[in-house]
Amino acid sequence: MARDTRLVVRNLFVPNDFVGGKDRDHEACRSLWVAVIRKAMKDMAYADAKGLQPGLTPSEREKLQRIYELDAPENFFRSNWFEEICRNLELSASRIRTEILGRYINANGSTPFFG
Numbered sequence: 001m002a003r004d005t006r007l008v009v010r011n012l013f014v015p016n017d018f019v020g021g022k023d024r025d026h027e028a029c030r031s032l033w034v035a036v037i038r039k040a041m042k043d044m045a046y047a048d049a050k051g052l053q054p055g056l057t058p059s060e061r062e063k064l065q066r067i068y069e070l071d072a073p074e075n076f077f078r079s080n081w082f083e084e085i086c087r088n089l090e091l092s093a094s095r096i097r098t099e100i101l102g103r104y105i106n107a108n109g110s111t112p113f114f115g
Contacts, residue, residue, distance in 0.1 A: 029088070030088070030089060033085045033088055033089055034089065036085060037082075037085065037096070040073045040076045040077065041100060043067045043073040044073045044074060044100060044103075044104040045104065046063070046064075046067065047064060047067055047068070047073065047104075048103075048104045050063075050064055074100075074101060074104070074105055077096070077097045077100050077101055078097070078101075082097070
């Protein structure tokens with residue numbers, strides 16, 4: 001008996017070998033880019049919270065130094081790289097940028113910790 005190698009997706013038949021190849025790579029890339037944006041958002045939130053805290057433990061200082069080691073997370077949201085990632089994900093870079101930077105950047109344009 002022949003095995004049915006089709007998959008039903010919203011009333012559309014798709015061969016299983018198509019689902020397992022190029023589309024799987026595309027979804028893996030999308031997941032990676034979403035994780036990159038989420039990590040930058042978490043880094044900004046952490047820096048914002050710790051920047052307002054009066055005393056930091058050595059591990060908190062170390063984590064903040066690792067976050068800012070190469071570049072400030074807010075610079076990621078201003079970068080061409082961020083624009084490209086958003087284009088790939090079909091997201092509005094300006095909308096995300098406005099929301100994130102508005103939430104975590106103070107009036108003088110810097111994060112509280114490294115202002």
